[in-house]
Amino acid sequence: MIDHLVIVAGGKGTRLSALFGNIPKALVPVGGKPVLQHQLELAARAGVRAATIYAGFLADQIAEFVGDGSRFGMKVAVRVEDAPLGNAGAVLQSLDTLPERFFVMYGDVMMAVDLERMSRFHEDHAAAFTAFVHPNDHPFDSDLIETDAEGRVTALHNAPHAPDRVYDNLVNAALYVVERNALKPAPGKQDFTKDVMPGLIASGAKVLAYRSAEYIKDMGTPERLARVEADLKSGKLDLADSNKPRAAVFLDRDGTLNVEKGFLASQNGLELLPGTGAALKSLRQAGYSLVVVTNQPVIARGEASEDDVAAIHRRLEWELGKEGAYLDAVYLCPHHPDKGFTGERPELKIACQCRKPGTAMVEQACRELNLNAKASWMIGDQTRDIEMARRAGLRAILVRTGTAGRDGNFSATPDFIADDLRAAADMILEQKQAAA
Ligand SMILES: [Zn+2]
Missing domain, CATH: 3.90.550.10 (Spore Coat Polysaccharide Biosynthesis Protein SpsA; Chain A)
Structure with a gap:
């Protein structure tokens, strides 16, 4: 020391x-x-x-x-x-x-x-x-x-x-x-x-x-x-109090925070959904850490580099900053299991533990940011977000923006369904009040 x-x-x-x-x-x-x-x-x-x-x-x-x-x-x-x-x-x-x-x-x-x-x-x-x-x-x-x-x-x-x-x-x-x-x-x-x-x-x-x-x-x-x-x-x-594991809200990126436009390969395509900043501010105010967990198979497929994705996240945080909101961290999975894409990067073409619905990103965040999964939530627009939440022991809210759960990949049921991030944040705050 x-x-x-x-x-x-x-x-x-x-x-x-x-x-x-x-x-x-x-x-x-x-x-x-x-x-x-x-x-x-x-x-x-x-x-x-x-x-x-x-x-x-x-x-x-x-x-x-x-x-x-x-x-x-x-x-x-x-x-x-x-x-x-x-x-x-x-x-x-x-x-x-x-x-x-x-x-x-x-x-x-x-x-x-x-x-x-x-x-x-x-x-x-x-x-x-x-x-x-x-x-x-x-x-x-x-x-x-x-x-x-x-x-x-x-x-x-x-x-x-x-x-x-x-x-x-x-x-x-x-x-x-x-x-x-x-x-x-x-x-x-x-x-x-x-x-x-x-x-x-x-x-x-x-x-x-x-x-x-x-x-x-x-x-x-x-x-x-x-x-x-x-x-x-x-x-x-x-x-002593601030050293106790904190509750977090884990957030999917595309279709949840920003407009879903297929796979984003450049920061110029990033556009926040209306009300995103306000929703995150209200969760922050209530004491939640805010952590993005996002699958970025664009990296494995060679469609975007790590630097491109870092630039997208820089832009995301900057746009949120303009609305008075900020994230504790962004975790991303660069992998993808299926081979056969032109320009793909073979070393990233693996079945990993981090790609949602894998839970490795949540586990890493809990370790590094001292978070308590049991008190935490996941908000996402895809069934893999909800399935990951179930496996990681998080409560889950599906939002009707982006894919709105219509991808049909997994059958896990969310705890709640909300019209958008703002409504999801309100639900979390209501649940917190009801439990207090
Ligand atoms: Zn991965």
Whole structure:
């Protein structure tokens, strides 16, 4: 376990000054306790034993509040910057005082993140720099990260984005694990996302994205602070609680989320069905994780490449983002059992466990995203979706969009039939209420 934490806490709470007057942002109370205290307590519970806080604005207030850190169960040092050096400048100028490996948090972020798990991920992959990333409901005005298929960060796209661009919904949440030796001392203002990460990527260092659905939000404006306060009250920041397996709604893609147009081979053909974003938002609001499970035999048949399909999913997530919705993950089966297509890829022409109604995609999602199948649902327009749900122990809703169950492949009966995704989401919410 990584046992050192760096907190970058130089910020003024300018946008919160009407509420709290002249205090550093890190001391703004959430649920009656400064953000800084929430962060130190979370880290201490995960086994972090020491912290370095980089303070600037009203640094003496921060120093006075933390003392030597012993009341939080750790050794805390506060370093004061004389002039603002961006969020990374002071860290880069004092590398010799830091241990080999450490976490970095910004001082205005509330989180319920399992730091031990993130620490393990970083060490298991021998990364030089690991950035916590997650999808959010406003990717178009967020700083985004682009990765390759192995989760290695290949580019950063800071908002604002050109209107015709489509990116993955992977938002940089300002929580990092850093190898000291990967960093280089640098003078003047330095920023983690504008300078440090691009520099590491350019030098070929292993910069990884750690994708997680755990809670992490900044509280830098009155609106955001109010939201975080509400989340704290409702238990969303309770780490033990958030570590329990979650209920999910598994979703078929074509004919369920987007208009069925035969086999999609390009992102240009992707068109959301009306009401898709609103339906997913209401399920998210009720606490469901949202996971797409889709058969993509187009890959095995050579009609589309993995990159084409990745582009379709990027487009799907981007269009959903415009409607304020996001997915936890997309799982796809690239296989197909029958041979005899021109341009087919023999290595993918197999009878696999993942092609629906096979259940391997659901099992993988449950493992990787900590989901509880028994509390979860499947929504789809084909009988193979319903058959898969039955085999995987999910409750199932057939939607009358797309194929509307008329494919005749399997005979499993859905728990409910709904006109569309919106109606299916309403049914799930009614069932949840009835059970409560
Ligand atoms: Zn498969």
